[in-house]
Amino acid sequence: MPKTAKAAEPTRLSVRKTYKLYIGGAFPRSESGRTYVVNGDNVALASRKDARDAVLAARAAQPKWAGATAYNRGQVLYRVAEMVEGRRAEFTTLGVPAAEVDATIDRLVWYAGWSDKIAQVAGGANPVAGPFFNISAPEPTGVVAIVAPPSLLGLVSVVAPAVVTGNTVVVLAADPQVAVTLAEVLATSDVPGGVVNILTGRYAETAPWLASHADVNGLDLTGVEHAELAAELERAAAGTLKRVLRPGLGGTDFTADPGLRPMTAFLETKTVWHPKGH
Amino acid sequence: MTVTAATGLSDLRSFLHGLPGVDKVGVEARAAALATRSVKTTSKASAIDLAIRMVDLTTLEGADTPGKVRALCAKGIRPDPADPSCPPVAAICVYPAMAPVAAAALAGSGVHLASVATAFPSGQAPLEVRLADTREAVAAGADEIDMVISRGAFLAGDYRRVFEEIVAVKEAAGAAHLKVILETGELATYDNVRRASWLAMLAGADFIKTSTGKVAVNATLPVTLVMLEAVRDFRDRHGRQVGVKPAGGIKTTKDAIKYLVMINETVGDDWLHPDWFRFGASSLLNDLLMQRTKLTTGHYAGPDYFTLD
Numbered sequence: 001m002p003k004t005a006k007a008a009e010p011t012r013l014s015v016r017k018t019y020k021l022y023i024g025g026a027f028p029r030s031e032s033g034r035t036y037v038v039n040g041d042n043v044a045l046a047s048r049k050d051a052r053d054a055v056l057a058a059r060a061a062q063p064k065w066a067g068a069t070a071y072n073r074g075q076v077l078y079r080v081a082e083m084v085e086g087r088r089a090e091f092t093t094l095g096v097p098a099a100e101v102d103a104t105i106d107r108l109v110w111y112a113g114w115s116d117k118i119a120q121v122a123g124g125a126n127p128v129a130g131p132f133f134n135i136s137a138p139e140p141t142g143v144v145a146i147v148a149p150p151s152l153l154g155l156v157s158v159v160a161p162a163v164v165t166g167n168t169v170v171v172l173a174a175d176p177q178v179a180v181t182l183a184e185v186l187a188t189s190d191v192p193g194g195v196v197n198i199l200t201g202r203y204a205e206t207a208p209w210l211a212s213h214a215d216v217n218g219l220d221l222t223g224v225e226h227a228e229l230a231a232e233l234e235r236a237a238a239g240t241l242k243r244v245l246r247p248g249l250g251g252t253d254f255t256a257d258p259g260l261r262p263m264t265a266f267l268e269t270k271t272v273w274h275p276k277g278h
Numbered sequence: 279m280t281v282t283a284a285t286g287l288s289d290l291r292s293f294l295h296g297l298p299g300v301d302k303v304g305v306e307a308r309a310a311a312l313a314t315r316s317v318k319t320t321s322k323a324s325a326i327d328l329a330i331r332m333v334d335l336t337t338l339e340g341a342d343t344p345g346k347v348r349a350l351c352a353k354g355i356r357p358d359p360a361d362p363s364c365p366p367v368a369a370i371c372v373y374p375a376m377a378p379v380a381a382a383a384l385a386g387s388g389v390h391l392a393s394v395a396t397a398f399p400s401g402q403a404p405l406e407v408r409l410a411d412t413r414e415a416v417a418a419g420a421d422e423i424d425m426v427i428s429r430g431a432f433l434a435g436d437y438r439r440v441f442e443e444i445v446a447v448k449e450a451a452g453a454a455h456l457k458v459i460l461e462t463g464e465l466a467t468y469d470n471v472r473r474a475s476w477l478a479m480l481a482g483a484d485f486i487k488t489s490t491g492k493v494a495v496n497a498t499l500p501v502t503l504v505m506l507e508a509v510r511d512f513r514d515r516h517g518r519q520v521g522v523k524p525a526g527g528i529k530t531t532k533d534a535i536k537y538l539v540m541i542n543e544t545v546g547d548d549w550l551h552p553d554w555f556r557f558g559a560s561s562l563l564n565d566l567l568m569q570r571t572k573l574t575t576g577h578y579a580g581p582d583y584f585t586l587d
Contacts, residue, residue: 052578214571215580239577 019043019176021050021200022183024057025193036201043176046199048209051170054197055215058143058168061194066140066166074115077164080189081108087185094177096152103255104156111160114263118165122264126271133274138267140166141243142217145210147203147233149223149254150174155182157254158222159196161262167218168195172207174223176200204229211236218243218266281480287438294437294476300468300504309499312543313536322535326570327365329534329562330357331552334392334523336371336560337587338399338491344379347372351383353585358567361574367563368552369422373398374415381419392457393420396447399461399490401426405443412450422455423447424487427474429464437477444481457485457523460505463495468504475508485521491558496526503540510545519548525558531569534562560587 018035020027021044029035032047065073084091084105091101119138126134144167148155155173162169173179183198199206203223210216211233219237224230224247237244245265281290317325335354337346351370358364369390372380377393384391393415397403403411412423425447431439448456458478462471478486486505489496502524509520522541528534534557541549549555564584571579 055578209578212577213580214578214583236577240580 017041019180019200021046021054022180022187022196022198023050023054023194024060024197025187027180027183027187030201034201038176041177043180043200046172046201046206048206050199051206051209052213054170054199055143055145055210055213057194057197058170059215061192062140062142062166062168065163065168065192065195068166070116070119073164073166074112076190077108077112077115077160080185080191081105081112083185083189084108084182087181090181091152091178094181096178100151100153104153107153107156107254107258108160111164111263115164118260118263118267121260122267123269128273131276133276134271135274136269136271138165138264139270141266141268142167143215144169144218144220144266145207145213145216146171146220147207147223148173148179151254152178152182153254154223155179157258158220158262161258162218162220162266163191163195165263165267167266169197170210170216171196171198172203172210172223173198173200174203207233208236211242212239214240216240216242218245220245220265221247223247281441287436290437290441290477291435294473297469297472297476300472302468305468305503306500309503309540312503312540313499315536315539317535317539323570323573325535325538326531326566326573328550328552329531329538329557330566330570331365331368332556333367333563333566334369334371334525334556334558335367335563336491336525336558337376338371338373338394342373342376344376347376347379348383349585350587351380351387351389353563353587354389355384355387357563358570358584361570364567364570368556371422371424371558374411374418374420377415377418377420390422390455391420392422392424393418394424394426394490395420395451396425398424398426398459399492401428402430405446408443409446409450412447416451416454420454422457423451424457424459425451426459426461426490427478429461432465432470432474432477437473440474441477441481444478444483448482455484456482457487457521458483459487459490459525461490461493462488462497462501462505463493468500471501471504472508475505476512479509479512479516479518479520483520485523485556487523487525487556487558489524489526489558491526497524497528497558499536499540502537503544506541506544506549509549519554521554521556522549523556523558528557528559529561530565531562534566563587 030044030046031049034045035042036045122138123136128134144162146158148171179198186196219242221230230247234244354367354370366389369392370380371392374393380391395412395415396408427440460474475486505522513519568579
């Protein structure tokens, strides 16, 4: 009896990842059920209702995040930097150059260091003509919507300065796989759920809803390429007197020293008068 | 069944226990199914306005002050000062001690004044005290009285006593509308909710209300469904229409619309009116106003633009 051919070794099917949204510390699909394909991967296509849910999550997380000590927020950002270091291989597989991953980690550590120093630099004691102590202190604006530029370094360079001072953010990401991988880093870095919310998809569809949203306090347009759309979003933001960071104002070369502008863009100055005793 | 002074406890009990049992799984599945309806655009706009007109805007805190009650009354009369087309709420609901303040603030506005009475929320006081509480509230200007039943007596099976107490409070309330709070969160089963609903209606309740808002479990969709079926069956048998008021835990427009869908699907149009259905709520109103603003302005609204209660 002839020997029967041995059954072919079953080929293993690889498990492909769907890149999902990051809202309130969880990774939901879009409520609309929509996806689109980016470089062969399925990516959730965020809708206006996902943006609405993200704002709710950001708003819910904001008081506690702003109330945490500056030192604590710095530690959390430092932790994010550590976790990016651990995911270096994953970022390079996605096409992020090794030098950019280095720069991203350095940028995170740089902002982590600013957490308990920005108040001294952006605030201070004011000399006044009267028997008062007069103190100005920077406070976070609240919920900031960000249209992020592409590249990992660009993304971190707009998110870190907003959150380090106590804002919470809703980010419309340009580079979905990189952004969602960063979200996975954030989810495992002691960043409280809702502090950073990341939506993938077409920002031209979702950004107008965030620009006009009455519960969003700031709008960072760094990633908007079309001047016309940026102007339109700024007009919509004016309806609720949002702080707006125009494209280019936060810097376009992300490898350069960012300066304080990205942080101060979403800070409010509170000034307190206190009577001086004798 | 008509209950008179001659009706014995055993007759009352056999009537209440003779009511068909509630299919727990069925009623929960039905309520969950009705909660999946999508209500959009113009239907949503009219649902929101109807829900605002059905709100019993409530403040029942130990920390209530005359100032807070006056502010609440102003809000109830004109919920959205920026939009005159926004309808007023149905009623303001306060403790009896605050009823005189609210009565003065609401005079001539058309907004009703509801007062909880009868040793709200526990009801654990002598009957005389509870009746005096009721009379005080009516004398202070309340035209709706929200009473609590003695859950202790009900759960002990002393239906006759619960019945007589409701009759006595109804008498003390006089012309004021009587809402009977069953506190369904403490009644343990849907069968008990159905029995308590019938008992309250037989005793003369104008409204049956789910909860005080002071216990762990407040209004839920299935409980309200059981109560809606009870008022429907009661009208079929006795020809008198009784209103329903879920209270506590209804915080969002989405929740409110689920209740409206349920009314429409179970008891029909007759109950889709503030005279026959109310929401006992406080934070719900702001969410309704935010959704209303979203529909009129086309952009999402934020809580910063509405008063804190």
